[in-house]
Amino acid sequence: MKQLYYEVKKCLGCKSCEFACALTHSLTGELFKEINKEDPSLPRKKVLFSKGNNYPVSCRHCREPKCVDACMAGALTYDKEKGMVLHDESSCVGCWMCVMVCPYGAIRPNIKTKLPLRCDKCKDKDEPACVSACPTGAVIWKEEA
Amino acid sequence: MKQLVVIGNSAAGISAVEAIRKVDKTSKIIVISDEDYPSYYRCLISYYLAGQVREEKLLYRSESFYKENNIELRLNRKVMRVEPKRNRIILEDKSQLSYDSLLIATGASPKFPHLAGIKKRNVFGFRTIKDVKEIEKILPVAKNACILGGGLIGLKAAYALKKRNIEVKLIVKSKQVLSQMLDYKAAGFVQKKIEENGIELIFGQDAVEIIGDGELKAIKLDSGKVIGCSLVIVAKGVSPNTDLVKDTPINVREGIIANEFLQTNIPNIYTAGDVCEGFDLVLNAPSVNALWPIAVEQGRVAGQNMTGQGLKYQGSLGMNSLEFFGLAVVSLGIFKIKEDDPNFEEIKFLDEKQNIYKKLILKDNYLVGAVLVGDIRNSGVFLRLIRERINISSLKDKLLNENFGYPEIMDLVNQKENLYV
Numbered sequence: 001m002k003q004l005y006y007e008v009k010k011c012l013g014c015k016s017c018e019f020a021c022a023l024t025h026s027l028t029g030e031l032f033k034e035i036n037k038e039d040p041s042l043p044r045k046k047v048l049f050s051k052g053n054n055y056p057v058s059c060r061h062c063r064e065p066k067c068v069d070a071c072m073a074g075a076l077t078y079d080k081e082k083g084m085v086l087h088d089e090s091s092c093v094g095c096w097m098c099v100m101v102c103p104y105g106a107i108r109p110n111i112k113t114k115l116p117l118r119c120d121k122c123k124d125k126d127e128p129a130c131v132s133a134c135p136t137g138a139v140i141w142k143e144e145a
Numbered sequence: 146m147k148q149l150v151v152i153g154n155s156a157a158g159i160s161a162v163e164a165i166r167k168v169d170k171t172s173k174i175i176v177i178s179d180e181d182y183p184s185y186y187r188c189l190i191s192y193y194l195a196g197q198v199r200e201e202k203l204l205y206r207s208e209s210f211y212k213e214n215n216i217e218l219r220l221n222r223k224v225m226r227v228e229p230k231r232n233r234i235i236l237e238d239k240s241q242l243s244y245d246s247l248l249i250a251t252g253a254s255p256k257f258p259h260l261a262g263i264k265k266r267n268v269f270g271f272r273t274i275k276d277v278k279e280i281e282k283i284l285p286v287a288k289n290a291c292i293l294g295g296g297l298i299g300l301k302a303a304y305a306l307k308k309r310n311i312e313v314k315l316i317v318k319s320k321q322v323l324s325q326m327l328d329y330k331a332a333g334f335v336q337k338k339i340e341e342n343g344i345e346l347i348f349g350q351d352a353v354e355i356i357g358d359g360e361l362k363a364i365k366l367d368s369g370k371v372i373g374c375s376l377v378i379v380a381k382g383v384s385p386n387t388d389l390v391k392d393t394p395i396n397v398r399e400g401i402i403a404n405e406f407l408q409t410n411i412p413n414i415y416t417a418g419d420v421c422e423g424f425d426l427v428l429n430a431p432s433v434n435a436l437w438p439i440a441v442e443q444g445r446v447a448g449q450n451m452t453g454q455g456l457k458y459q460g461s462l463g464m465n466s467l468e469f470f471g472l473a474v475v476s477l478g479i480f481k482i483k484e485d486d487p488n489f490e491e492i493k494f495l496d497e498k499q500n501i502y503k504k505l506i507l508k509d510n511y512l513v514g515a516v517l518v519g520d521i522r523n524s525g526v527f528l529r530l531i532r533e534r535i536n537i538s539s540l541k542d543k544l545l546n547e548n549f550g551y552p553e554i555m556d557l558v559n560q561k562e563n564l565y566v
């Protein structure tokens with residue numbers, strides 16, 4: 001199972017990963033259209049700064065996911081084979097229980113769409129968009145240790 | 146062959162049988178429920194009533210779940226009494242069922258105050274799919290509704306009815322809504338949203354009588370005011386369904402008392418969910434924390450222990466999250482302290498214009514509670530600081546910063562970091 005890792009020393013905090021994430025998950029898929037929209041697509045990843053380093057934060061697809069337990073609408077399931085927490089948007093009611101219990105603060109609410117923003121490892125692509133977007137190679141896509 | 150019996154076919158009960166079947170494929174498992182509906186997402190009934198969730202989406206576990214896991218499900222059967230000495234339960238139809246190990250996951254029921262007229266038709270609780278279906282039936286002829294109680298359930302019911310174009314008045318005894326999870330300031334933001342969306346709030350008054358001969362006509366408040374309505378929903382809290390253990394040696398206070406293994410004082414009887422009085426990590430005392438995620442968590446531990454795994458349950462804490470007309474609100478642990486209580490410290494952020502209010506409550510450098518309105522990012526991180534009892538003296542001035550997040554607590558939590566290399 002592949003997972004996202006981050007070589008923190010290489011991260012410049014340029015937020016290229018955030019942009020790439022937002023863009024990949026946008027309907028238009030085009031940067032200039034997207035930034036001029038009234039409600040642009042939002043990233044599922046955030047780079048946070050702490051004690052001299054930058055840390056990209058996004059859903060880790062925990063093996064014992066608290067969010068799945070907390071989901072009172074049946075919108076979240078853990079897919080063992082894919083090693084992923086799957087989010088079924090059609091079942092989600094936007095109650096934010098998943099946001100409330102995420103131990104990493106990695107799920108953020110999108111108040112407009114009433115859907116949580118969470119990493120889906122760019123589902124149908126070979127690798128998540130943030131990986132190739134990173135100019136320094138700080139985002140690493142590799143088999144879980 | 147061992148026989149494991151689970152009373153309650155909802156969050157706690159199902160989570161327990163799933164945990165049991167993970168390790169034990171052979172024991173006979175019987176799940177009993179007095180509802181005649183298959184298991185459903187109870188918290189969604191208000192969304193269903195509002196017309197935002199279709200009935201199919203309510204289903205929690207389908208028939209095939211019980212088949213695949215070799216679980217016998219008995220719906221529409223009420224358990225009247227547990228007889229611990231004989232290791233058996235007695236059902237409403239007087240039949241008996243014996244068990245080697247029993248889980249009581251009977252949940253809770255709405256409290257109905259002793260009011261004249263409370264038994265009238267069209268006065269409802271708001272707990273089951275049955276309640277909601279009956280409410281739905283009268284909607285075509287109902288114009289206005291009164292909801293008694295300003296807690297989460299009352300608000301959700303009010304929202305649903307409003308969405309169905311019913312005129313709604315919410316009668317709240319205290320001075321604010323959500324007095325069990327928010328302080329006065331935070332409640333103000335929610336109230337503003339509610340009123341802006343056309344739901345009327347009446348504070349500081351309580352119903353004293355439900356009026357109408359046969360048919361419901363109005364309710365009378367203690368102020369003397371009479372409000373006409375064709376529908377009343379009683380949402381004045383819930384109480385654990387403990388009747389079935391009354392007059393047995395099983396210890397009950399508010400709920401059925403559980404030890405750290407979620408075992409009652411009778412070793413082969415376990416309890417979990419809304420009926421269970423477990424340990425509250427923040428209050429440092431026994432408490433019933435009636436929440437879906439806690440029911441799932443406790444059910445799992447109880448199930449594991451019914452198969453002899455001897456796992457300790459860490460304890461729970463009061464918390465909740467809600468979204469109301471686009472306003473997100475989270476409450477964790479202690480949400481209100483007495484003014485100027487020297488034992489506590491508060492950190493606050495307020496932006497009235499943006500409808501953002503955040504308050505953290507600390508005790509001796511430990512986070513013990515939080516109220517977050519309008520900006521609920523990081524609530525899971527705060528929850529973790531509370532749960533893991535992390536000393537945050539080094540973090541105090543950062544907690545409400547724009548850039549605060551997990552990386553700031555990474556070195557303090559009980560877990561080795563492995564994604565950041």
Ligand SMILES: Cc1cc2nc3c(=O)[nH]c(=O)nc-3n(C[C@H](O)[C@H](O)[C@H](O)COP(=O)(O)OP(=O)(O)OC[C@H]3O[C@@H](n4cnc5c(N)ncnc54)[C@H](O)[C@@H]3O)c2cc1C
Pocket residue numbers: 072095152153154155156157158177178179180187188189190191222223224225250251252253271272273298301386389417418419420435436437438440465466
């Ligand atoms: C409208 C609404 C909104 C909610 N919103 C939230 C929310 O936002 N967040 C949250 O965390 N929680 C919420 N809750 C609470 C949540 O639904 C409960 O915490 C959860 O359902 C508890 O699960 P449980 O398995 O312990 O009990 P329950 O779901 O109550 O199930 C117990 C079952 O046992 C059955 N039973 C009881 N006695 C007997 C008997 N003697 N014999 C046979 N069967 C019996 C009951 O009929 C019931 O089917 C909400 C509840 C409601 C009603």
